[in-house]
Structure formats: C-alpha cells, structure tokens
Amino acid sequence: xxxxxxxxxxxxxxxxxxxxxxxxxxxxxxxxxxxxxxxxxxxxxxxxxxxxxxxxxxxxxxxxxxxxxxxxxxxxxxxxxxxxxxxxxxxxxxxxxxxxxxxxxxxxxxxxxxxxxxxxxxxxxxxxxxxxxxxxxxxxxx
Amino acid sequence: xxxxxxxxxxxxxxxxxxxxxxxxxxxxxxxxxxxxxxxxxxxxxxxxxxxxxxxxxxxxxxxxxxxxxxxxxxxxxxxxxxxxxxxxxxxxxxxxxxxxxxxxxxxxxxxxxxxxxxxxxxxxxxxxxxxxxxxxxxxxxxxxxxxxxxxxxxxxxxxxxxxxxxxxxxxxxxxxxxxxxxxxxxxxxxxxxxxxxxxxxxxxxxxxxxxxxxxxxxxxxxxxxxxxxxxxxxxxxxxxxxxxxxxxxxxxxxxxxxxxxxxxxxxxxxxxxxxxxxxxxxxxxxxxxxxxxxxxxxxxxxxxxxxxxxxxxxxxxxxxxxxxxxxxxxxxxxxxxxxxxxxxxxxxxxxxxxxxxxxxxxxxxxxxxxxxxxxxxxxxxxxxxxxxxxxxxxxxxxxxxxxxxxxxxxxxxxxxxxxxxxxxxxxxxxxxxxxxxx
Numbered sequence: 001x002x003x004x005x006x007x008x009x010x011x012x013x014x015x016x017x018x019x020x021x022x023x024x025x026x027x028x029x030x031x032x033x034x035x036x037x038x039x040x041x042x043x044x045x046x047x048x049x050x051x052x053x054x055x056x057x058x059x060x061x062x063x064x065x066x067x068x069x070x071x072x073x074x075x076x077x078x079x080x081x082x083x084x085x086x087x088x089x090x091x092x093x094x095x096x097x098x099x100x101x102x103x104x105x106x107x108x109x110x111x112x113x114x115x116x117x118x119x120x121x122x123x124x125x126x127x128x129x130x131x132x133x134x135x136x137x138x139x140x141x142x
Numbered sequence: 143x144x145x146x147x148x149x150x151x152x153x154x155x156x157x158x159x160x161x162x163x164x165x166x167x168x169x170x171x172x173x174x175x176x177x178x179x180x181x182x183x184x185x186x187x188x189x190x191x192x193x194x195x196x197x198x199x200x201x202x203x204x205x206x207x208x209x210x211x212x213x214x215x216x217x218x219x220x221x222x223x224x225x226x227x228x229x230x231x232x233x234x235x236x237x238x239x240x241x242x243x244x245x246x247x248x249x250x251x252x253x254x255x256x257x258x259x260x261x262x263x264x265x266x267x268x269x270x271x272x273x274x275x276x277x278x279x280x281x282x283x284x285x286x287x288x289x290x291x292x293x294x295x296x297x298x299x300x301x302x303x304x305x306x307x308x309x310x311x312x313x314x315x316x317x318x319x320x321x322x323x324x325x326x327x328x329x330x331x332x333x334x335x336x337x338x339x340x341x342x343x344x345x346x347x348x349x350x351x352x353x354x355x356x357x358x359x360x361x362x363x364x365x366x367x368x369x370x371x372x373x374x375x376x377x378x379x380x381x382x383x384x385x386x387x388x389x390x391x392x393x394x395x396x397x398x399x400x401x402x403x404x405x406x407x408x409x410x411x412x413x414x415x416x417x418x419x420x421x422x423x424x425x426x427x428x429x430x431x432x433x434x435x436x437x438x439x440x441x442x443x444x445x446x447x448x449x450x451x452x453x454x455x456x457x458x459x460x461x462x463x464x465x466x467x468x469x470x471x472x473x474x475x476x477x478x479x480x481x482x483x484x485x486x487x488x489x490x491x492x493x494x495x496x497x498x499x500x501x502x503x504x505x506x507x508x509x510x511x512x513x514x515x516x517x518x519x520x521x522x523x524x525x526x527x528x529x530x531x532x533x534x535x536x537x538x539x540x541x542x543x544x545x546x547x548x549x550x551x552x553x554x555x556x557x558x559x560x561x562x563x564x565x566x567x568x569x570x571x572x573x574x575x576x577x578x579x580x
Binding site for chain 1 (some may be wrong): 185214215221226239242285300308
C-alpha cells in the first residue's frame with residue numbers, strides 16, 4: 001500500500017533502551033524537512049498513551065527491560081511495535097554483554113524489524129508503513 | 143513537609159528500586175520551608191539516552207538536582223576485554239559507543255592501540271582522519287543547535303538547522319558510504335581514500351556552509367527571542383568549570399581556552415594551528431550561560447570549515463595505511479605488547495581511550511574509555527542552581543549530553559498528585575518564550 005492510503009494520522013512514541021543514538025538521530029532526521037514524514041500525519045508524541053506505534057531502539061539493557069514492558073502496556077490497542085536497528089533486532093554486537101537482556105522480541109511482541117546499523121531514514125519510514133498495514137488489518141477485523 | 147516517594151503511582155517506572163532521596167532540611171531551606179522532588183526520566187521521548195534527573199524545587203525555583211545514570215550501560219569495555227574478539231572486531235564495538243561521535247571514539251581507540259603496538263600512520267591517512275572528524279563536528283554541532291532551538295520552543299529553527307545538516311551527511315556518505323558510523327579509521331591508517339572526483343563534492347559543501355554561516359549566526363545570535371531565553375540561564379562560572387573539570391564547548395563557553403587539538407595536538411592537527419574558541423572571539427565577555435554555548439558551537443562550525451579547507455589544499459600523497467593486508471595487521475597486533483593512550487577532541491569535548499595489549503592475545507588486556515559527557519555531567523549541578531523549571535530542557539541540553547528532552551514529571555504536593563509530562567514542560571518553556579516576546 002502507498003502512503004496515500006493512510007486512513008488516519010499515525011502517532012509514534014520512541015523508546016531508547018540503551019541505544020547508541022545512531023538510530024535515534026536517524027528517526028529525528030526522518031521527521032525533519034528532507035524526509036518530512038509529518039506531511040503524512042506521522043508525528044512523534046511525548047507519551048506512549050497517545051501512540052499507535054512504538055519505535056524501539058537499542059539492545060535493551062537490564063534496567064530498561066522492565067520500563068520497556070511498562071511502556072508497551074501503556075500503549076493503547078491496537079498498537080504496532082517497530083524495532084529500529086540491528087542491536088534491537090538481534091542484539092547485534094552486544095550479544096555477550098552482562099547488562100543486555102534483549103533483543104527486544106524477548107521482552108515485548110514485535111511486528112516489524114528494521115535492520116541496519118543504523119538504518120537509513122527511508123528504511124525507518126518503510127518500517128512504519130508496514131506497521132500501518134498491520135494496524136489497518138486489525139481495524140478491519142474489529 | 144518533604145517529598146513523598148512517587149513510585150507507587152508512576153506508570154513509567156517499575157515498583158522496584160528508584161527512591162527519591164529524603165534529606166533533612168537545613169539552614170535557610172528549613173526557614174523557607176517546603177521543597178518538592180520532581181523526578182524526570184528515565185524514558186524520554188526524543189533523541190536521548192535514558193537518564194534520571196530528580197529535581198528539588200521550591201515553587202518554580204530549583205534548589206538541587208540528583209542525577210542517576212547507568213540505564214544505557216552496555217558493558218562495551220567488558221566485551222572488548224573478554225577473550226574471543228580480535229582488535230578489528232573491537233574497533234567495530236568502539237564505533238558503537240556513540241552514534242553521534244561515531245568517528246571520535248575509533249580515532250582515540252586506534253591511536254591508543256597504535257601507540258601501544260608502535261604502528262606508524264601515513265600522513266595522508268592522518269589528513270583523512272582529520273577531515274572526517276571535522277565533518278562530524280559540523281554535523282554534531284548543527285544537530286545540537288537544532289535540538290536547542292526545539293527546547294526553546296523555536297521549532298522553525300530546528301527544521302532549518304536539520305535541513306542544512308543533511309548536506310554534511312551527504313558528504314560523509316559520499317566519502318565513507320554511511321550517514322552514521324563511518325568506519326573510516328583502522329589501525330595504521332584509514333579504510334577508504336578520498337578519490338580525486340570526490341574533492342569537488344566536499345568543496346561544494348564547504349562553500350554551501352560558508353554561505354549559510356552568516357544566516358545561522360543571524361538566526362541564533364541576533365534573535366531577540368533566543369537571546370532573552372538563553373542570556374543568564376544555566377550559568378557555569380569559569381572557576382566552577384575549572385574545578386569540575388568541564389571539557390569541550392561547555393568549558394570553552396565559560397572562557398577556558400581548553401581544547402585537546404590545541405593543548406596536545408595529535409594526528410595532523412599540529413599543521414592547522416588549532417586555537418580553542420571562546421565567546422571572546424565573537425567580541426563577547428564569556429559568561430558561561432547557554433547563549434555563550436551557542437556562540438562557541440556555531441563558531442566551531444566555521445573553525446571546522448577552515449580546517450577541512452586547509453586539509454584539502456595540503457593533502458599529502460601516498461599510502462593510506464601501513465598495513466594493506468588485514469591478516470598481516472592482525473598477526474602483528476597479536477604479537478604486540480604494551481600500553482597506550484589515545485585522545486581526541488570529540489564535538490562534546492575530550493575523549494580518552496587507554497589500552498593494554500599482551501603478546502599472544504588477540505583481544506585487549508585492559509580497555510578504559512572516558513567520554514566527554516562523563517566530565518561535563520557534574521557541571522549540571524551549578525547550572526541548575528536557582529533556575530526555573532521552564533528552563534530545565536535548555537539547561538540540560540546545553541552541555542550537549544546525548545540527553546536532550548524529557549518524558550514526564552511527577553509533582554507530589556500535599557498528597558495531591560499531578561503528572562507533568564514532557565508536553566507540559568515544553569509548553570511552560572514555550573509560554574515563557576511568548577511572554578518574553580511581548
């Protein structure tokens with residue numbers, strides 16, 4: 001589906017679970033004029049309670065695991081979870097660390113993985129669009 | 143009364159750990175009475191790593207701050223010292239310490255290993271390292287300027303600076319193949335040369351930023367709104383900066399001429415005669431407030447442009463690495479023994495790597511990293527002292543900590559609880575801007 005098929009504005013909450021800031025600045029880059037996803041109604045919100053999509057970055061450190069679960073529970077249904085970056089998808093280079101309990105799908109259910117270290121803004125937008133497809137399928141069922 | 147522990151009603155925090163520190167009220171504080179704890183974090187909405195700040199406030203005024211870090215600890219040094227990775231794999235790890243200074247850490251790390259193993263770096267490789275790290279400084283300072291504008295409620299300026307920032311990312315992508323995590327330095331040199339056909343693209347970017355510089359200075363420094371919101375806010379006195387060992391632009395904004403590129407030149411930096419920039423270079427007396435930090439960072443963009451220009455003009459010819467074959471490099475490093483220190487002036491300040499190599503070992507025996515934000519974190523204490531709650535975002539961002547805005551705040555007052563999410567804080571900040579515009 002194309003971006004023009006959006007039925008509603010999509011609000012995104014970004015959780016950094018010990019990421020290196022690489023993915024995080026690419027997410028912000030996706031919001032700013034070169035990529036400008038706000039024209040499709042995708043915008044970053046400040047609380048998970050307003051969000052449709054969770055963007056999770058980072059390999060999930062031990063203190064953040066419990067908080068990530070809380071954030072997931074606070075996000076109202078229907079929701080989609082997009083993992084941005086290699087370390088959130090597979091633990092990546094941090095796989096043998098004592099303080100990493102990830103990858104993210106060990107903590108919360110994940111719908112879309114965006115690989116890359118860090119992924120380009122285009123890839124992040126593509127991941128969010130795939131999450132929209134899932135949300136709309138859920139909406140059609142209800 | 144004293145603050146209650148808000149954890150029971152905090153939806154973001156788990157019911158474990160986290161306790162707002164109770165303390166006795168003494169002296170003037172006891173006489174004035176009530177203070178409240180305002181915990182912030184560790185999950186924040188925008189571009190930052192998790193950190194927890196607990197502010198103690200009296201009314202609108204901050205009387206103290208308690209910083210808790212460690213949420214983003216990944217044990218990178220442990221993984222480097224663990225047997226099973228060779229040094230090139232550890233270099234990959236060093237690159238992922240920070241995604242914004244993703245060439246600063248590898249430069250410091252490769253220097254440390256090169257000193258320990260006695261490897262020479264060809265001059266051309268040194269120049270390429272300098273060019274990439276100065277390009278990174280431009281991207282990082284523009285990123286910071288945009289975030290600072292956002293914290294002030296000036297989103298137009300955020301979008302403007304992030305739009306012009308894309309140009310330097312294009313150049314970095316052209317030179318290294320990646321927008322972030324450039325993977326340029328390797329032990330004994332660099333991985334990619336700058337080809338003759340790539341020079342015009344770098345020159346074009348330099349001309350682009352030269353033309354924009356005046357506009358950027360105008361938008362940030364001669365804007366009455368920005369000046370009203372940042373003058374006299376979050377002041378770090380020169381004496382405090384010196385005592386707390388602040389580094390990078392945080393120290394330079396307080397008037398300390400402190401720059402590793404000037405004090406202990408390394409790589410090709412002696413050729414460029416780098417001089418630390420303070421607000422004096424803009425004709426101002428250094429105060430150490432947020433405004434001065436903007437001045438220093440914007441002037442450093444110009445300084446980086448000068449360095450890149452000189453480097454491109456005087457680029458020596460020759461090899462780009464002293465070990466063209468990776469297996470030969472690994473075999474040499476395995477035999478090497480000794481200890482080494484590497485340093486670099488990252489966009490946020492001085493970064494230091496210490497390594498010790500043992501003969502016959504593929505990985506490191508000891509690896510210690512000191513990142514610039516670690517040194518700058520303490521300067522938050524005097525900067526937050528007696529400031530308003532509405533100024534928390536910009537003061538926190540002013541040291542450029544990889545931590546910039548905030549999620550939600552709980553204010554517990556006389557048994558009545560209210561949630562202060564990030565929006566409310568930002569709204570406070572924006573309202574203050576509007577008040578001052580009138």
